[in-house]
Each structure stands twice: as structure tokens, then as C-alpha cells.
Amino acid sequence: MEIAAASTVSVAPQPSRLSNAFPRKLGSVSSLPCASFKRKHCSGNATLCVSSSSSMDAVVTAEKISPASFLDKRETGGILHFVKYQGLGNDFILVDNRDSSEPKITQEQAAKLCDRNFGVGADGVIFAMPGVNGTDYTMRIFNSDGSEPEMCGNGVRCFARFIAELEDLQGKTGTLCLFTIHTGAGLIVPEIQDDGQVKVDMGIPILKAQDVPTKLPGNKGEAVIQAELVVDGVSWNVTCVSMGNPHCVTFGTKGGPKLKVDDLNLPEIGPKFEHHEMFPARTNTEFVEVLSRSHLKMRVWERGAGATLACGTGACALVVAAVLEGRANRKCTVDLRADRWR
Numbered sequence: 643m644e645i646a647a648a649s650t651v652s653v654a655p656q657p658s659r660l661s662n663a664f665p666r667k668l669g670s671v672s673s674l675p676c677a678s679f680k681r682k683h684c685s686g687n688a689t690l691c692v693s694s695s696s697s698m699d700a701v702v703t704a705e706k707i708s709p710a711s712f713l714d715k716r717e718t719g720g721i722l723h724f725v726k727y728q729g730l731g732n733d734f735i736l737v738d739n740r741d742s743s744e745p746k747i748t749q750e751q752a753a754k755l756c757d758r759n760f761g762v763g764a765d766g767v768i769f770a771m772p773g774v775n776g777t778d779y780t781m782r783i784f785n786s787d788g789s790e791p792e793m794c795g796n797g798v799r800c801f802a803r804f805i806a807e808l809e810d811l812q813g814k815t816g817t818l819c820l821f822t823i824h825t826g827a828g829l830i831v832p833e834i835q836d837d838g839q840v841k842v843d844m845g846i847p848i849l850k851a852q853d854v855p856t857k858l859p860g861n862k863g864e865a866v867i868q869a870e871l872v873v874d875g876v877s878w879n880v881t882c883v884s885m886g887n888p889h890c891v892t893f894g895t896k897g898g899p900k901l902k903v904d905d906l907n908l909p910e911i912g913p914k915f916e917h918h919e920m921f922p923a924r925t926n927t928e929f930v931e932v933l934s935r936s937h938l939k940m941r942v943w944e945r946g947a948g949a950t951l952a953c954g955t956g957a958c959a960l961v962v963a964a965v966l967e968g969r970a971n972r973k974c975t976v977d978l979r980a981d982r983w984r
């Protein structure tokens with residue numbers, strides 16, 4: 643027995659910007675036991691049908707999916723149950739792990755599951771685990787490369803919706819905070835709105851260089867604000883912010899023209915920031931274009947996940963950086979994607 647087959651995944655209309663951090667549910671993949679995994683694309687690009695029905699065109703069978711073969715070894719029922727959620731296109735595989743403080747799959751297995759061609763495809767895998775220190779739940783997440791970040795803004799919003807559905811809290815939510823979540827970056831208390839969307843207070847940003855962490859020397863006290871970072875021989879201005887996880891925010895090169903984020907070669911430049919020696923824990927990088935003092939546009943290269951369509955901690959980090967650099971007001975809208983970046 644291999645991976646569970648699923649019914650359907652419906653793709654909801656995509657909003658073009660993140661305003662006040664509300665999530666969109668992409669759809670859910672309900673896992674059903676079956677002996678093989680068959681997939682068929684339905685009409686248009688809005689629906690993907692995955693079915694165990696033999697009448698469907700099988701493009702792959704479970705026996706041939708070595709990355710998925712671990713799925714029958716780790717769970718008693720022989721199947722890893724999961725759902726798929728997204729926040730503004732930042733997508734995650736969510737696993738109900740409430741019965742154990744050990745993730746049901748390893749980091750290597752998570753990376754295989756996140757593969758968009760040979761796995762389910764996602765920016766990360768999130769585990770809903772028992773709470774610690776008096777919290778109701780613990781969220782752990784593995785990036786699509788298998789590394790474990792401390793925090794994920796869109797992920798924690800998806801997590802909150804997942805818990806609400808698991809615990810049947812839908813319709814009882816209002817703006818009440820019904821549960822607390824322990825994360826690698828501290829306590830999160832999500833607010834589930836009447837319409838099911840989730841709002842999260844991301845807490846106080848960390849600016850002290852060694853806590854971000856960055857090896858760049860503090861130039862405003864211990865903070866690194868609009869400092870020079872040489873990447874591949876080019877001097878960029880960067881501000882370093884941790885939202886529990888590290889972010890390097892840039893509005894462009896030193897003395898260069900205003901950054902036009904649409905023109906960036908993200909797959910080329912992104913990894914050079916991520917693996918720069920000045921970031922001992924690697925870094926997420928936000929490339930930002932200022933449209934006005936209250937309207938910013940970003941593209942993100944995520945640590946451990948590459949180019950993603952959105953990043954909640956990144957959106958928060960760049961507003962912090964924009965305010966510190968005097969480029970924007972404290973309240974602004976961040977466009978995370980005008981269309982698909984990749």
C-alpha cells in the first residue's frame with residue numbers, strides 16, 4: 643500500500659495582495675486508502691483530480707514513486723493523511739500530528755513530498771502537534787528542502803484554519819482567540835474571522851545583528867539598517883530583520899536605479915543572498931519596490947524554499963525595514979504577487 647489517493651483539489655481565486663494577513667484556502671486533499679496513486683488533469687487549470695478510479699488515466703503508479711514509499715511505513719494505518727492549504731499561494735501540506743511530539747515524517751521525506759513533479763508539491767510541510775508549556779498546540783514546519791525554520795507567517799494562518807477544522811470550531815470563531823500555538827519563534831494567538839480567514843499578530847521584530855542572525859556589523863546601534871552587502875561584486879543596500887526567522891530586505895543597489903522587481907532574475911540572485919557568508923543561518927530575502935509610502939511590492943526568495951508566491955514573515959519584515967529606512971508609513975499594503983512569478 644502506498645500514498646493515499648485523493649478526491650479533488652479546487653483552486654480558489656487568487657487575491658493579488660496581502661492586506662492584513664488573511665489566508666486563502668486552496669482546497670483540501672482528503673486522503674482515502676487505496677492501493678495505487680493515479681492522477682488525471684481535468685479541464686482548465688483550476689481543478690486537479692486525483693483518484694483511485696481505474697477508469698482514469700494513470701500517469702504514475704505508487705509502485706513507481708519511490709519518494710512516497712515511506713508513507714506506508716510511518717503510520718499505523720499505512721497511509722499519511724494530509725490536507726493542502728495555501729496563504730496567498732504560499733502552499734503547505736498539513737499533517738495531523740496531535741497524537742505525537744515527533745513529526746510523522748522525516749525532513750528528507752518532507753523534501754521529497756514537497757517536490758512539485760515527483761511528490762505532492764508544496765513550499766513546506768506543517769505538523770499540528772501537542773502543545774508545550776501550557777499552549778494548546780505546537781506548530782513545526784519543514785521547508786521544501788527539508789530544513790526546519792523557526793516560524794512561518796502564512797503557515798501559521800493555514801495551521802489555525804486546519805485546527806479549526808480538525809476540532810470543528812468553524813462557525814464558533816468570530817474574532818475570538820480560541821487556541822494558542824507554540825512555534826519556534828514563540829507564542830502565536832491566531833484570530834479566526836467570521837469568514838474563516840485568519841489574522842495573526844507576528845510579534846515584535848528583532849533587529850540586533852547577532853540575533854537576526856547576520857555577521858554584518860550593526861550600523862544603527864546593534865541594528866543593520868541600509869547597510870552595504872556585496873553580492874557577486876555588486877553593492878546592495880540591505881536591512882536585516884528577524885520575525886523569528888531571518889530576513890534580508892533590499893530596496894536596491896547602492897547608488898543604482900530604483901528596483902523594478904518584475905525585472906529581477908530571482909532564481910539567479912536569490913540563492914546568492916540566501917547562502918551569503920554574512921548570514922550564518924542562511925536568510926530569506928525580500929526585494930522591494932516602493933510604489934508609494936503606503937504601497938509596496940515585493941518578490942521573495944525564501945530560505946529553504948526558493949521563489950514562493952508569498953511570505954507572511956517577509957511581508958512584515960519589509961514593512962519594518964521600509965519604516966526604518968524612512969521609505970514608508972507604518973501602515974501600508976504589500977503586493978506579494980501581481981501574477982505568478984515563476
Ligand SMILES: N[C@@H](CCC[C@H](N)C(=O)O)C(=O)O
Nearest residue numbers: 791794795796887953954955
Ligand atoms: N513562507 C513563510 C516563511 C517560511 C519559512 C522560511 N522559508 C524560512 O526558512 O525562514 C512565511 O509565510 O512566513
